[in-house]
Amino acid sequence: MTEVQPQPGSVVPDALTTVLLGHNAFQFTRAGVELGLFDLLERSPGTPRDRIGAELGLAERPLDILLLGVTSLRLVERTDDGYVNAKAISDLFTGGHWELVKAVVGFEAYVTYPGLVDFTESLRADSNIGLRRYPGDGATVYHRLSEDPELLKVFYHFMGTWSAVASKHLIRYGDFSSSRRILDVGGGDATMAIAVAGAHPDVEVTVLEIPKVVDLARKRVEEAGLGDRVKVVEGDIFAGDYPEGHDTVMYVHQLQIWPQDRIRVLLGHGHSALPEGGRVLILNSMSEDDYDGPLMAALASPFFAAVAGEGGMLYSWEGYEKSLKEVGFDRVRRTRCTEAITPHGIITAVK
Ligand SMILES: C[S@@+](CC[C@H](N)C(=O)[O-])C[C@H]1O[C@@H](n2cnc3c(N)ncnc32)[C@H](O)[C@@H]1O
Structure with a gap:
């Protein structure tokens, strides 16, 4: 049997961890949305682990990673039988806001993230330096997105839903x-x-x-x-x-x-x-x-x-x-x- 050492008190509080590694927290949320995990658990609360893997088409290790992330972030909870959406997630479905959540995830993932690497530089320069991360020479991100049919679709799906x-x-x-x-x-x-x-x-x-x-x-x-x-x-x-x-x-x-x-x-x-x-x-x-x-x-x-x-x-x-x-x-x-x-x-x- 493996001996388990008692846990020392956490040095870094959860809230600070979520902020420091916030990018990863977003990526877990995004993966849960894009792979259809939250939709599955809303349709079938209590879905067992193996069934989730089969429905999402994930191998053992990726399934472990995803479940580790979404349970630690308290987006999903483990029950005796399987997994359920946390109340905050379920409330978004029942409140009719899930389409908005999906649209925000698409906007953040495909439109916001690329340029945000230049956030500090943009503060220093008092200007939108991050625009350089988007192809084209349009004066704004909207002009540039409008040249790419896929991104245009993602952006206006978000903008229209919002x-x-x-x-x-x-x-x-x-x-x-x-x-x-x-x-x-x-x-x-x-x-x-x-x-x-x-x-x-x-x-x-x-x-x-x-x-x-x-x-x-x-x-x-x-x-x-x-x-x-x-x-x-x-x-x-x-x-x-x-x-x-x-x-x-x-x-x-x-x-x-x-x-x-x-x-x-x-x-x-x-x-x-x-x-x-x-x-x-x-x-x-x-x-x-x-x-x-x-x-x-x-x-x-x-x-x-x-x-x-x-x-x-x-x-x-x-x-x-x-x-x-x-x-x-x-x-x-x-x-x-x-x-x-x-x-x-x-x-x-x-x-
Ligand atoms: C954040 S979106 C808001 C869209 C809309 N008002 C809404 O709330 O759904 C900003 C809009 O301004 C438009 N825009 C930006 N610069 C513009 C310009 N120079 N002339 C005309 N439209 C412009 C963009 O194409 C984009 O659709």
């Missing part, structure tokens, strides 16, 4: 009572435009986007049967010649891509395009004004600092509000989307 969740907050908390024609600046695959037009039958939305994304957005608008009220227009959001005739300009998950001086340029273009009394609306995840949280805003920021545009972050409420006032907006109002799983908020202001 925005579909966020759109529920916009519909619930956003005030569109005085909006008839909305301009959605960098509106992506039109998920947000479709949601707003769907919820407000008198409203028309124009999405402004880069060429390859325009094709994607037009297809989605057509599938939603909203072609008469949602238009998708090709253009550069920094060019300043925004389409005319809108009473509301909307920036959704847009301003966090840029440094503050570029944000003022974008907000300034929105201001010029609006009539007196016209409104601007920002929907984004927000940091607190003291920059001490929340964790989601912190952990989502490195991608914008190191990769996305010219260097950005999930700014605080106050950061956006200051810029709005500087370009001439007034009656600035903030609304927290309180039941959001992300720290989403809405800021509106009037010209």
Whole structure:
């Protein structure tokens, strides 16, 4: 019989281990998602070890590694018969958030990771040095992804899923009572435009986007049967010649891509395009004004600092509000989307 020595107390607490080796923790989560482990355990709680190996097509050693990781991270629990998803994972399935989890894993694995090796360098340089890790010479990661059909698919699956969740907050908390024609600046695959037009039958939305994304957005608008009220227009959001005739300009998950001086340029273009009394609306995840949280805003920021545009972050409420006032907006109002799983908020202001 093997003699087992008593364990000394852990020198490094689990939380610190998870942070120090966090990359590995993510890779276990990713493997569990991509191999279908969590799906299997949700379908068949209590699946025995050998059955998991057979269903996932894993040999003995890889199966040991995977189960070691996901149980140690408490994503999965061992029972007398086999394995079950931990409650936190199960809750994501029953709460209808599993598609979002899968989309976030795809985004982190294929879009974020390559550029994040340059995070420290990007902080030093106050610029998105990590963009160099993506093929092409497009000015932003979005321009570069749009040249690669596979990555474009991964990114907009994530962005569309994320925005579909966020759109529920916009519909619930956003005030569109005085909006008839909305301009959605960098509106992506039109998920947000479709949601707003769907919820407000008198409203028309124009999405402004880069060429390859325009094709994607037009297809989605057509599938939603909203072609008469949602238009998708090709253009550069920094060019300043925004389409005319809108009473509301909307920036959704847009301003966090840029440094503050570029944000003022974008907000300034929105201001010029609006009539007196016209409104601007920002929907984004927000940091607190003291920059001490929340964790989601912190952990989502490195991608914008190191990769996305010219260097950005999930700014605080106050950061956006200051810029709005500087370009001439007034009656600035903030609304927290309180039941959001992300720290989403809405800021509106009037010209
Ligand atoms: C983070 S995504 C947000 C998309 C959308 N607003 C949403 O919430 O789903 C940023 C979008 O801005 C677009 N974008 C970035 N730079 C742009 C530019 N110079 N002109 C037009 N669109 C741009 C990108 O193509 C991308 O779809």
